[in-house]
Amino acid sequence: MKILVCVKQVLDADGPVRIDASGKWIEEAPAARFRMNRFDEFALEEALRIREGFPGTRIDALSAGPARAAQTVRRALEMGADDGIHLFLDDERYRMPFEIASLIGAYASDRHYDLILAGVMAEDDMQGQVGPMVAEILEYPWATAVMSQKLHKTGDGPDASGTIYVERELEGGLREAFELTLPALLTIQSGINRPRYPALSHVLRARSQALITIPASRPGETDPVSFPAPRERIQSLEEPAPMKTGVILSGNPSEKAEKLRQILQERAFL
């Protein structure tokens, strides 16, 4: 069986997040830290667990991104993916979900993955679109926000068939269950598992393993994977106004603590 896991590299938002000179995306400060999107870690972990249940399964991890995204592909190898694929974008411009989904779709179209997994959304742009878009491009059935899955596979190779039982998350603690015919795509919700830390043996293997790097073309060019025209455009980014109605307490930490207690007492909470 073949599984593809889509992993995105995102800027860690614990550090500063500043708008770049173009006003259309985020600056890459020298100190910026990039890492794997956490939701994708859950997706990759789920793939690793499926492989444990179905020995012989191969897991490809793929990231579409600029040169630095190779680190995230390598991280996926360290966690245990068999092969790492880097759809190489030759600049750091932000791409809309449909552009990325088209690239991934073009890559995956003749590679017969039985299952494609992705995170429920990316922590940076928070769109949640790439997964279901890839599924629709490939004409795979899909389910998003999956909180539990069970694979039923019969046979292997080209004649393989099977289904996957999934529970996806609704509001208010409800779930709904489906059975999808393979091949299928799932986007994985956080909390489905606890992503593992890389084992030393995998870290060592990943160090020497070459990534499969595929250049992604610009519109009109004929590289192996093709790019569509964007369907949406970012007009501007802006930092929201600091505070609408509230106040930020000033002073040293003890003064602030004192003020807070006063306010809470005035309002009869204490």
Place this chain on the structure above:
Amino acid sequence: MNNEIIVVAELSDNRILPVTYELIAFARALAAGDSAPVRMIVPGRETHAVARDLADETGLDTIALVGDPLAFYNAETWMTAMAARLAVRKPRYICIAHTSRGCDFAPGLAVRLGASCITAVEGFSRQDGAARFVRKIFNGKIKMDVTPERDTTVLTVLPGAFKVEQKSPRAHLAGSMEVLKIPDHPQKIRTLGVIPAEEQDLDLALADVIVSAGRGIGAEENLELIRRLAGLFSKSAMGCSRTVCDLGWLGYKHQIGLTGKTVAPKLYIACGISGAVQHIAGMRGSKMVVAVNKDPRAAIFQIADIGIVEDLMTFIPLVMDA
């Protein structure tokens, strides 16, 4: 192209969910500029009566999209049923709720229709006659204005972001109601049904004060600090962000937000929570919000009444001793 705006109703047990009225309010505001017609689609096995009521109540023309395959939600049937009708209508905008199900089928629908797709929309502005849609990125730290490039655009609208006008009076003129029956059966997805939520406890619902922990508490041990802070108040309870549950620090029954509990206590104290829209969706109704976060630009401060920019590990002990 026409300038029609389609609103896709969301139902549960054949009843219209409140978020649908927010979508209608959003669509009407969006239409106002160019007096575009707003039309509803109500999908389900037998939504004739619900669609009729909705047309009477709102005055909007309504399409009941009915058929056995629509008895239960799944992405494939929803999308296939809608894409066929929408491809011929070529509306300008299709408004879908940014709920679990809305997020499930909207992006695929956009691909099928060759449409633009903008998710988690919180509002819009107009510039030179064109609508720019507002959404947030990086857990609310940055606001993004997006414009569509295609003739049709699928929008998912964040619940709670667009207020429903005062319970509008019943429309003078009822809208028309049309029934479209879909014959197609799903091919690749079989719906097995909804699984009820695990036993709920009422602590959060009954609490006057909720003290909530985010990933910023750093480690499970530090929950003790949050617990002690909660102990200062009578009728208090502990809440948390989803991340804290995912890390296994607290059970999911403590989770507040879009996919957790919706709460409206008299006082909500957010400790080390960034303020992602999915979290805010669950505590927006709190009467007073206090936020403690070491990042002055954390989005939680945008909705806080009292903001404290400090490391919670040093600050909370000071509050206890003050």
